[in-house]
Amino acid sequence: MYTVEYHANDDVRLVEKPVPEIGPGEVLVQLKACGICASDVMEWYMKPRAPLYPGHEPVGVIVQVGEGVDQFKPGQRVFIHHHVPCMTCHYCQRGAFSQCATFRATRLYPGGLAEYIRVPAPNVQLDVLPLPDSLSDEEATLVEPLACCVRGIDRANIRPGDSVLILGAGSNGLMLGQLAKMRGALRVMISDFIAYRREAALKAGIDVAFDPQDGPIEEQVAAVNDGLKPDVVIVTPSKINVMQQGIELVAPGGTVLLFAPPPPADELSVKPNHLFFREITLRTSYSAGPYETRQALDLLRTGRIRSESIITHRFPLQEAPQAFHLVANPGEALKVVLHVD
Helix, strand or coil, X not given: CEEEEEEECCXXXXXXXXXXXXXXXXXXXXXXXXXXXXXXXXXXXXXXXXXXXXXXXXXXXXXXXXXXXXXXXXXXXXXXXXXXXXXXXXXXXXXXXXXXXXXXXXXXXXXXXXXXXXXXXXXXXXXXXXXXXXXXXXXXXXXXXHHHHHHHHHHHXXXXXXXXXXXXXXXXXXXXXHHHHHCCCCEEEEECCCHHHHHHHHHCCCCEEECHHHCCHHHHHHHHCCCCCCCEEEXXXXXXXXXHHXXXXXXXXXXXXECCCCCCCCCCCCCHHHHHXXXXXXXXXXXXXXXXXXXXXXXXXXXXXXXXXXXEEEEEHHHXXXXXXXXHCCXXXXXXXXXXX
16 A cells, blocks of 8 residues: 655655554554645654654545444545544543543554554444534544634633734634634624635624734724734744734733744743733643544534635645645645545
């Protein structure tokens, strides 16, 4: 079988590997489609550990089930979550699934961008989700990234009537914006340098899209937000200067959510006095658990989040190098999906 092997953003290969053998409690899935995440081209994270076998948004068809698997059968279309928690440790009991040791250790073999994927027993038990016929393979590739956005919105603590500013109008920014509207935000604003992305955000239902080159963002926000700063600022890029900007932009009593990680050595300069007297809450959101994947699937199934506003480019698996290049240099691209015919 063929699988994608990552060495660097400009060195993505299609290599041959044997079809994985499965054991008790496991399933073998034939890949149909898988999105490429921005983290898949995060070179500071990926390159030092190369070669890697990326892909964590896979959708496919079960072709074989291991001994003891009775909840699934060959021929079923499924979404597969690459990480699953143990559900019993201290962190799981608090709902902090991404901090669970089992969550960090579980993965798919060889990765989500392989023609055949071995799904370990813990994943099979907890977060392999059957797909309704009404949802296409491509649409279902959004379950994992949308689940991450659901968790992010939960941690942002948006209340009805809040104003929300999202920095970065990529695919996650657009999904976060739509979710913020569903949570009762009175006004959702987004900022991005790329005109195509601003237009896509407006088509997705976000109220206002700012071009940072048109002037200071705080002035553009105030002009449409009753002279006020936003109650919630969501920072989708992993850049320190944008995180710093988010803290400066948020209203007193507001929340800043950091949605992507910078390199480990990067430091964010924060003035505690500024946070304290303005009662600013600074939060982060990493990945998603089994509750969020089910919420995400329901949002897609019911059409409350629609893939056509998010997915812009499609490639066959054989063109993975070109697809990764596009994700690393997105321009007018939002979500990029690889298909296996």
